[in-house]
Amino acid sequence: MGYEEDLETYRSQRLQSLSSQPSRSVRGGSDPIQVYVNERRVGELEGVGVDATLHVKNLEHIETIQLRTEDGTLLGGLVAPEYGYRTSRIQVSSDAVELCVHNTAQGGALNAAFVPAPSYWSRTWKALADVADRLAIRRPDTAIAHSMRTIAFTQALLAILVVGLVVDRMAIWMSPERMLASVGQPEALRTVSVTEMEKVERQLGELARIQEKVGTALETQQKGMAQLHQTMAKLSSSHESVASSVVMVKEEMEKRQEGSETDRPIQRPVSDFVQKEQLEAAIKSLTVDNARLSNELARLEEHNQTLSAKLQTASVNASKAVAQNPERLLASQPDVESKNQSVQAAESSQNSQTQPFLFWVTFSDGTSQERIDQWVHEKNGRKGAVNEGWQEVRIVPPAVPPDLFLEQIRGEKIVKAARIRE
Amino acid sequence: MQNTVSKSQVMADHTVTVSRLEEVVSTADEFDRVVSQALPVLLDRATGYTKRFLRETGQWNDDIEHEKFALRWGSEYLERFLVCGRTEVPCRPLFLFDSLVAKQHSKPEPFCYHPDLLRPLGRFLDGLVARAVVSRDALIALYHHSYGWGPGEVIAATGLNGLESQRIYKNFRRWRDSGWQRTMDEMGLTKAELAELSSQQQRHRQRFNSEGERLIRVAQAHYRKSEPDHYPCLSRSQWREMFTQGYGCDYRIWHLALCLDCVQTAWGLGSNGSLTEEKPRLELQVRP
Numbered sequence: 251m252g253y254e255e256d257l258e259t260y261r262s263q264r265l266q267s268l269s270s271q272p273s274r275s276v277r278g279g280s281d282p283i284q285v286y287v288n289e290r291r292v293g294e295l296e297g298v299g300v301d302a303t304l305h306v307k308n309l310e311h312i313e314t315i316q317l318r319t320e321d322g323t324l325l326g327g328l329v330a331p332e333y334g335y336r337t338s339r340i341q342v343s344s345d346a347v348e349l350c351v352h353n354t355a356q357g358g359a360l361n362a363a364f365v366p367a368p369s370y371w372s373r374t375w376k377a378l379a380d381v382a383d384r385l386a387i388r389r390p391d392t393a394i395a396h397s398m399r400t401i402a403f404t405q406a407l408l409a410i411l412v413v414g415l416v417v418d419r420m421a422i423w424m425s426p427e428r429m430l431a432s433v434g435q436p437e438a439l440r441t442v443s444v445t446e447m448e449k450v451e452r453q454l455g456e457l458a459r460i461q462e463k464v465g466t467a468l469e470t471q472q473k474g475m476a477q478l479h480q481t482m483a484k485l486s487s488s489h490e491s492v493a494s495s496v497v498m499v500k501e502e503m504e505k506r507q508e509g510s511e512t513d514r515p516i517q518r519p520v521s522d523f524v525q526k527e528q529l530e531a532a533i534k535s536l537t538v539d540n541a542r543l544s545n546e547l548a549r550l551e552e553h554n555q556t557l558s559a560k561l562q563t564a565s566v567n568a569s570k571a572v573a574q575n576p577e578r579l580l581a582s583q584p585d586v587e588s589k590n591q592s593v594q595a596a597e598s599s600q601n602s603q604t605q606p607f608l609f610w611v612t613f614s615d616g617t618s619q620e621r622i623d624q625w626v627h628e629k630n631g632r633k634g635a636v637n638e639g640w641q642e643v644r645i646v647p648p649a650v651p652p653d654l655f656l657e658q659i660r661g662e663k664i665v666k667a668a669r670i671r672e
Numbered sequence: 673m674q675n676t677v678s679k680s681q682v683m684a685d686h687t688v689t690v691s692r693l694e695e696v697v698s699t700a701d702e703f704d705r706v707v708s709q710a711l712p713v714l715l716d717r718a719t720g721y722t723k724r725f726l727r728e729t730g731q732w733n734d735d736i737e738h739e740k741f742a743l744r745w746g747s748e749y750l751e752r753f754l755v756c757g758r759t760e761v762p763c764r765p766l767f768l769f770d771s772l773v774a775k776q777h778s779k780p781e782p783f784c785y786h787p788d789l790l791r792p793l794g795r796f797l798d799g800l801v802a803r804a805v806v807s808r809d810a811l812i813a814l815y816h817h818s819y820g821w822g823p824g825e826v827i828a829a830t831g832l833n834g835l836e837s838q839r840i841y842k843n844f845r846r847w848r849d850s851g852w853q854r855t856m857d858e859m860g861l862t863k864a865e866l867a868e869l870s871s872q873q874q875r876h877r878q879r880f881n882s883e884g885e886r887l888i889r890v891a892q893a894h895y896r897k898s899e900p901d902h903y904p905c906l907s908r909s910q911w912r913e914m915f916t917q918g919y920g921c922d923y924r925i926w927h928l929a930l931c932l933d934c935v936q937t938a939w940g941l942g943s944n945g946s947l948t949e950e951k952p953r954l955e956l957q958v959r960p
C-alpha cells in the first residue's frame with residue numbers, strides 16, 4: 251500500500267518537473283552555459299553579453315549535444331546526424347546559442363557560439379537598420395546566409411551612424427525629455443523637417459554605395475577568416491600534439507627520474523653485495539680456521555693430558571726407581587737427565603751435584619763394621635764422622651722427602667735409629 | 673464500477689495519444705505541443721523499456737527500489753527527448769523517442785547500477801554524484817557533502833583564483849536554495865528517508881561514513897567517465913605543477929570533486945598553508 255503510494259508520488263513529481271521544464275531555469279544573466287557532447291562535459295560558453303565561442307573536435311562520432319545551466323537544468327540540445335552538418339539555434343531565455351555540428355568518418359566537430367540578447371539600443375539600431383535595408387539595395391542571391399547576417403549587422407552599424415547624425419540635429423530643437431522618449435520610435439523621424447530628411451536620404455544613398463563596397467570587402471574578409479580559422483584549427487591541433495608530447499616527455503622524464511632513483515639502489519646493493527660476499531667469505535674462512543684452531547686446541551689439550559698422565563707415571567716410576575736403586579740414580583745422572591723423566595729428579599740430581607744429603611744413623615747392636623760399609627755402599631753413600639755411636643752418611647739426595655726417606659731407612663733390619671741432625 | 677469506466681477511458685486516451693505521437697510533426701512548436709500532452713504515456717514507456725533492460729541484464733528485482741530506479745531513468749530519457757527532439761523535426765515523435773531510448777540502452781554502461789545504491793544512503797550518494805556530472809552547483813556541493821567544507825575550504829583545496837572563487841560562492845548559494853532539494857526529489861528520497869539518514873549521520877557517524885565511502889567510490893568510478901577524456905588521476909608532482917602553474921582550473925575542480933584518492937594526493941597544494949596538515953577524511957553531510 252505504502253509502496254504503491256510512494257511510487258505514485260514519485261511518478262507525479264517526475265511528471266510535474268518534466269512539464270515545468272523551461273521555467274525552471276535559474277540561470278543568472280552572466281553565468282556560463284555548460285556544453286556537453288555525448289553526455290560528457292566539454293567546456294562552457296561565457297554568457298557575459300559578449301559573443302563567446304567554443305570549438306570542440308571529437309575523435310569519436312558526435313551523437314548528442316546538450317546545453318545546461320550551472321544548476322544542471324537542460325536548456326537545449328541537438329541530436330547530431332550520422333554524417334554531415336546540422337545547425338541549430340537554441341533560445342536561452344532572451345539570448346541564443348548557435349550550434350553547428352559536423353560528423354565525418356574521422357570524427358565529429360562542434361562549433362558553439364553564444365549570441366547575447368540584443369540590448370534596447372541594439373534593438374533600436376536593428377529597427378533602423380531594417381529601414382536602411384529597405385532603402386538600400388538588396389542582395390537576395392548572396393551565397394552564405396551567415397555572411398548575409400554579418401552584412402546586415404554592418405548595415406545596421408552604418409545606419410546607426412546616420413541616425414546618430416539625425417539625433418544630433420534633432421537635439422538642437424528637441425527637449426531632452428522628448429528626445430529620450432522619441433529615440434527608438436521611427437515616428438519621431440516624421441517630425442524632422444523635410445530638408446533634414448532630404449539630407450538623410452542623400453546620405454543614405456551614399457551609404458548604399460558604401461555598403462556595396464563593404465559587402466564585397468566583407469566577403470573577402472570572410473574568406474580570409476575561413477582561412478584563418480583553418481590555420482587556427484591546425485595550430486590548435488599542433489598545439490595539442492605539442493602539449494601531449496610535452497606531457498609524454500614529462501612522463502618520460504618522471505619515469506627516468508623514477509628509473510634513476512630505482513637504479514641507484516640497485517647499484518648500491520651491487521657493491522654492497524660484493525662487499526657482503528667478501529665479508530661472508532672471510533667469515534666462512536674465519537670459521538673454518540676457528541674450527542681448525544679448536545681442533546688443534548682439543549688435540550693439544552688431549553696431548554697435554556697425556557703428558558700430565560705420563561708425567562704422573564714418570565714421577566711414580568722415578569720415585570720407585572729412586573727408592574729401589576739410588577746408586578743407579580746417582581751413577582746414571584746424565585742418563586736420567588737425557589731421559590727427562592722427571593723434572594724433580596733432574597732438579598734433585600742437579601742439587602745432588604752441589605749439596606749431598608746428610609743424615610746420621612746408628613746400627614743395631616752386634617752389626618759388624620763390614621756389614622755397615624756394605625750398607626753405605628748399597629746406598630751409594632760415603633761415611634763421614636762418628637759421634638757418640640752415630641755415623642754420619644752422605645748420599646745423593648733421595649727422590650722421596652727426607653722424613654719418608656728416614657722412615658724407609660729406619661725400617662731396615664740393620665738400622666737402629668736414623669736422624670738428620672746430629 | 674466507476675474505476676473500470678475511468679480505466680477504460682484512460683486506455684482510450686492512451687490509444688489516441690499514442691496514435692498522435694506516431695504521426696509526423698513538422699515544426700518545433702508542434703512537437704512541443706504534441707509531446708507535452710503525452711508526457712505520462714512517454715514516461716511510462718521509457719520506464720517500461722528501462723525495466724525490460726534491467727530484467728534482461730539480470731539486474732531486476734520486484735521491489736520499490738527497482739521501480740524507482742526505472743522511473744528515474746525513464747524520466748531522465750524523457751527530459752533529453754524533450755529538448756533534443758524538437759530539433760529533429762519533421763519526425764514521428766514516438767519512433768524518435770523509441771530510438772533515443774534504445775540508443776541509451778545500447779551503451780556499455782547506460783547507468784550506474786549497484787544493488788546497494790538503491791537503498792536510501794546509496795540513492796542519496798548516487799543522486800549527488802550523478803547530479804555533479806550535469807550541474808556545477810552539485811559538483812561544488814559534492815565537496816561539502818563529502819568533507820563538510822564551506823566555500824573557503826573548497827577554494828583553498830582546489831587552489832582557485834579570485835574570479836573563480838566568486839563562482840564557488842554562487843554555486844554554494846544556489847545549491848542551498850534549490851539544487852539540493854531538486855536532487856533529492858529527483859532521487860525520490862522522501863522526507864522520512866532523509867530524516868533517517870540525518871539521524872544515522874549523527875548517531876552512528878563512523879559506520880555511516882565507512883558505508884558512505886564504499887558507496888561513493890562505486891558512484892564516483894562510474895560517473896568520472898563522463899569527465900573529458902583528458903582528466904585522468906595524476907601523481908602528486910603532476911598535481912603540484914598544475915597548482916603552482918595555475919592552469920587546469922576545470923581539471924582540478926572536476927577531478928578532485930569526483931575522486932577521493934586524488935584529494936588525498938593533491939592535499940595542501942593549493943592552500944598556501946591555510947589548510948591543516950591532516951588529510952581530509954570522508955565526513956558525509958546529508959544537508960546542504
Ligand SMILES: [Zn+2]
Pocket residue numbers: 904905906927931933934
Ligand atoms: Zn583521481
